Structures are given as C-alpha cells and as structure tokens.
Amino acid sequence: MSPSATAHSDSIDPGPAEPIRLTTLSHGGGCGCKISPKILAEALRGVSTGFAHPDLLVGSATADDAAVLRLTDDLALVATTDFFMPIVDDPYDFGRIAATNAISDIYAMGATPVLALSIVGMPIDRLPLSVIRRILDGGASVCAEAGIALAGGHSIDAPEPIYGLAVMGTVHPDRLKSNATAREGDCLVLGKPLGIGILSAVLKKGLLDAAGYRRMLDLTTRLNRPGTTFAAWPEVHAMTDVTGFGLLGHLLEVCRASRTGARLHFADIPMIEQSVAFAREGHGPGAIERNWDSYGAEVTLAPDLPHWALRLLCDAQTSGGLLVACAPDAVEAVIARFRRDGFEEAAKIGELIDGAGGVTVS
Incomplete structure (x- = not known):
C-alpha cells in the first residue's frame, strides 16, 4: 500500500464495527430525563427573571412551552429550546425524535416555526463521528420536513449523548x-x-x-x-x-x-x-x-x-x-x-x- 493510500485510509472514520446501543450510554432518555416538577419548582424558587420587558407576552410565570416577545403590533417572536439523551438506539431515529419534540413547543403556542439551531453534546471518545453525523442528519431531515432553516448551533464534548434544538417561530400576538x-x-x-x-x-x-x-x-x-x-x-x-x-x-x-x-x-x-x-x-x-x-x-x-x-x-x-x-x-x-x-x-x-x-x- 502506498504512503498516500495509508494516509487516506487513516483519515476515514470507519464507524463502529458493531451497532452502538445509544441508550446504554446514558442514565435516562427522552423527556423522561426532565427534572421532576417538584424539584424544578424548588430550584427556581426566588430565581430572578430579569427586568419586566414591556413586550414580553409570555415568560416563565405560566409554565408555557415557549417564550413570546412582541416585535410589532402584528408580529411576535416565539422561542424555545429542548434537548435530551437517547430514547432509542438508532442514531438517525434519535435525531428525528429529538427535533420533532423541540419543534412541537412552537406549534403548541400556535406559532409557525421558522428557524432552528442544533444543541449537541457528545462523548467523542466513545461515539464515532459517523454515528454523530447520523444523529445530526436525523434532526436535519425533520427541520426540512417542517420547512424551517437549520442554521448552525453549538456543540460540546459531554459524558453522555445529548441532542436537541433551539427553535424560533412567529405568530400574530392576537393568535397566541x-x-x-x-x-x-x-x-x-x-x-x-x-x-x-x-x-x-x-x-x-x-x-x-x-x-x-x-x-x-x-x-x-x-x-x-x-x-x-x-x-x-x-x-x-x-x-x-x-x-x-x-x-x-x-x-x-x-x-x-x-x-x-x-x-x-x-x-x-x-x-x-x-x-x-x-x-x-x-x-x-x-x-x-x-x-x-x-x-x-x-x-x-x-x-x-x-x-x-x-x-x-x-x-x-x-x-x-x-x-x-x-x-x-x-x-x-x-x-x-x-x-x-x-x-x-x-x-x-x-x-x-x-x-x-x-x-x-x-
């Protein structure tokens, strides 16, 4: 084998020899990972929500699915984020489920989703890049189905796989x-x-x-x-x-x-x-x-x-x-x-x- 061929083969991520069970890499999965309502309420007790913005139509007070900020008399911005650990073993399916779940918060406010950003935390020492790509591809496929732009995001090296989206949408303030x-x-x-x-x-x-x-x-x-x-x-x-x-x-x-x-x-x-x-x-x-x-x-x-x-x-x-x-x-x-x-x-x-x-x- 020539040196160039050797260098080329070394640069390729061959993926796992056997399928990786994503659910074995985390202590929980899906929305079952949520902090319990009682513990969450106690954790948030007394936490400042910042100044009272005059155009904030929905904040944290009503436990709604997303925040809503009025931009004009006819347009409001709806913003949410949702992410979790694997609920299934197949990486593509995990990405699809996580993205569908995140976008749902926009629909639940009566809004139209328009933009998403990826939230990614992966144990890069245990997950081949080919698996991570499949997770991201799954999320991207749902964004395409929903007709929204997936325009980047943020990633970290994490001990357990985490994937989700920050999603923004729009709605008329009167239709919220x-x-x-x-x-x-x-x-x-x-x-x-x-x-x-x-x-x-x-x-x-x-x-x-x-x-x-x-x-x-x-x-x-x-x-x-x-x-x-x-x-x-x-x-x-x-x-x-x-x-x-x-x-x-x-x-x-x-x-x-x-x-x-x-x-x-x-x-x-x-x-x-x-x-x-x-x-x-x-x-x-x-x-x-x-x-x-x-x-x-x-x-x-x-x-x-x-x-x-x-x-x-x-x-x-x-x-x-x-x-x-x-x-x-x-x-x-x-x-x-x-x-x-x-x-x-x-x-x-x-x-x-x-x-x-x-x-x-x-």
Missing part, C-alpha cells in the same frame, strides 16, 4: 395560545395517544418488538402541525403539548395558569395498546413515580380506576400530542382537523371546570 388563556367550560382534546414513555422504557430492557418500535417511531416523529392551524381559530383558547411531566402534569399547568379545574374521563383517553399491556405489568420510566410525587396531591382519582391507570396518566411522553382547550361547539372541528393531518387517535378526553387548579379523573 397560552396556558393562561383556557376557559371554564372548555373541552379538552388530545392529539396523540399516551404511552410513549412506557414503550421507551421497555425498549431499553429489550422487550419491545418491531411492531411496537414502529408504532413508537411513528408517533414521536409526527409533527404537531395542527397547532399552527388552531392559532387562527378563536374557538381554540389554549394549547400545550404533553411531554415529560405526563398528561396530568401538563394539564395542571394549564389549570393553574388559567385558574380552572379539570375533569378527565379515563375511558376516553387514547392510549397505545402495547403500553397498556406493559403498564399492567408495572413497566415504565422512573419519571412516572417522580411525576406523581410532585403533583399527586392536586389530583383526585375515582375509586374504581384501574391500578395501572396512573402509569399512563403520569407517563413521561417524548414528542407527545397537543392538548387543546376549545369551546364545546368546536370539538368536532378540532378532532376533524387533527385527523385530516394524520392524527387518527385524537379524542375529547375531558373538560375544564370551576376549581382551584386541581384535576379529577373519573
């Missing part, structure tokens, strides 16, 4: 959908079924079959585009997306911000069939218990609720569905719009009621 704008009497519509966190937990244990993986990947890479459409509907009053704090946790954020209570009808909540079976066996991420410990005192459960129900209600969703609060006469139209965009499981799951922020599950 916040946690704080829901109303008593609104109906609640959920766009995706629950159970993604449970599937990710059993995947890490090697218990998820190929069909379950395909189901999980389909849900976690499905962009929550209907959020942008709902921005123009005055009958839709508020939105959030269901992620790491589970359905109960994110619904409680809406209730607190809007000063309402909520009633959920467990039998009406869409759930992934395999996740229900695994929940019955006690499977799920550790975030389930952390979530319930954080907000269980604000939840009233029906005595006849199945013993496994809490595992679904508190399950840490990654790239979960939109939760929409709308006027009762708009429910059918909201569900129809969801289904037109491929969200066949969308369903009315409850309503907002008079109360002081609590949730009742019947």
